[in-house]
Amino acid sequence: MSCGERLAQQLREKGYRVTPQRTILLETIAHKGGHLSVQTVYQDARERLPGLNLATVYRTVDSLRDAGLIDCYAPGSEPMQFALRDLENPHGHLVCRSCGEVSDLDLELVEAFRQRVSGANGFQIEGNHLTLEGLCAVCAADDRVKPGRGG
Amino acid sequence: MSCGERLAQQLREKGYRVTPQRTILLETIAHKGGHLSVQTVYQDARERLPGLNLATVYRTVDSLRDAGLIDCYAPGSEPMQFALRDLENPHGHLVCRSCGEVSDLDLELVEAFRQRVSGANGFQIEGNHLTLEGLCAVCAADDRVKPGRGG
DNA sequence: CTACATTATGCAAAGATTTGCAATTACAAG
DNA sequence: CTTGTAATTGCAAATCTTTGCATAATGTAG
Numbered sequence: 001m002s003c004g005e006r007l008a009q010q011l012r013e014k015g016y017r018v019t020p021q022r023t024i025l026l027e028t029i030a031h032k033g034g035h036l037s038v039q040t041v042y043q044d045a046r047e048r049l050p051g052l053n054l055a056t057v058y059r060t061v062d063s064l065r066d067a068g069l070i071d072c073y074a075p076g077s078e079p080m081q082f083a084l085r086d087l088e089n090p091h092g093h094l095v096c097r098s099c100g101e102v103s104d105l106d107l108e109l110v111e112a113f114r115q116r117v118s119g120a121n122g123f124q125i126e127g128n129h130l131t132l133e134g135l136c137a138v139c140a141a142d143d144r145v146k147p148g149r150g151g
Numbered sequence: 152m153s154c155g156e157r158l159a160q161q162l163r164e165k166g167y168r169v170t171p172q173r174t175i176l177l178e179t180i181a182h183k184g185g186h187l188s189v190q191t192v193y194q195d196a197r198e199r200l201p202g203l204n205l206a207t208v209y210r211t212v213d214s215l216r217d218a219g220l221i222d223c224y225a226p227g228s229e230p231m232q233f234a235l236r237d238l239e240n241p242h243g244h245l246v247c248r249s250c251g252e253v254s255d256l257d258l259e260l261v262e263a264f265r266q267r268v269s270g271a272n273g274f275q276i277e278g279n280h281l282t283l284e285g286l287c288a289v290c291a292a293d294d295r296v297k298p299g300r301g302g
Numbered sequence: 303c304t305a306c307a308t309t310a311t312g313c314a315a316a317g318a319t320t321t322g323c324a325a326t327t328a329c330a331a332g
Numbered sequence: 333c334t335t336g337t338a339a340t341t342g343c344a345a346a347t348c349t350t351t352g353c354a355t356a357a358t359g360t361a362g
Binding site: 234 | 310314
Binding site for chain 4: 189
């Protein structure tokens with residue numbers, strides 16, 4: 001079973017229908033790998049399925065996210081991005097507000113926090129979808145980045 | 152010194168210029184209170200400053216966020232929302248993916264997590280801007296919400 | 303108060319994302 | 333394989349958000 005087929009199977013198990021559009025989008029996402037934008041995936045997938053509509057890509061991304069196959073995040077004010085969820089090594093995302101760099105966040109670190117929040121508020125944070133904004137180590141060290149804004 | 156004046160002062164101290172637009176937007180935000188959308192604030196502020204442009208509101212919200220006067224978050228797929236930062240009681244936001252409810256997250260809970268992440272990745276999470284998605288206590292208890300999607 | 307450098311605004315256009323609706327299609331059941 | 337229902341798609345239009353550029357305004361220094 002190919003990678004794309006396995007993902008389609010996961011999707012079906014979540015109660016979603018497996019359509020040619022979704023299959024091709026899933027294959028495209030898996031093939032490209034890394035952090036993707038809607039536009040990127042759209043243009044790539046369109047070569048194999050010319051009639052594909054942008055709205056479908058948006059809706060599919062939403063479905064894939066709901067199904068837990070991909071994780072989404074919005075780096076800064078740029079268009080949304082997403083990545084295939086890594087089942088071997090589940091992790092969150094840390095997005096640097098200054099340089100836009102996206103790094104991985106170990107889920108173990110999240111878990112303790114998750115439980116404390118759950119205990120205090122009853123709120124269930126989604127560890128896997130977790131995306132946090134802030135400053136990466138490099139930019140945080142750079143004093144110029146934010147303070148006072150007085151370059 | 153009025154509330155709006157104090158906020159304008161904070162803005163100036165961060166290196167931003169204080170313009171009529173910003174002043175009125177700040178007053179509007181402070182006056183309305185709670186969780187606001189760009190549209191809401193735009194329409195309200197426009198009554199006092201008819202020439203006000205929507206792009207200016209977007210840019211101002213961005214500046215206020217940078218200056219740390221407001222906190223932004225995007226509940227679900229709806230338009231962005233924001234709220235005046237509560238200096239007396241700094242907190243993050245918990246947004247329920249199911250019902251959209253926004254609740255407050257005690258910053259103390261975040262702090263320990265923040266430090267662990269900082270230690271592991273050198274990444275500095277912005278506690279004050281922190282907005283987390285997940286399921287609120289009510290929706291999490293509701294079994295129908297997500298699992299299997301086989302309602 | 304005046305002049306200056308820089309930042310902010312308005313406007314219009316572009317880009318990103320969502321939504322309503324009719325036609326199509328996947329999947330389950332017979 | 334045929335039938336029926338509910339989910340999905342494409343399309344077009346509506347929303348939301350960002351951006352380029354010329355003009356106007358702020359805050360600083362003389």
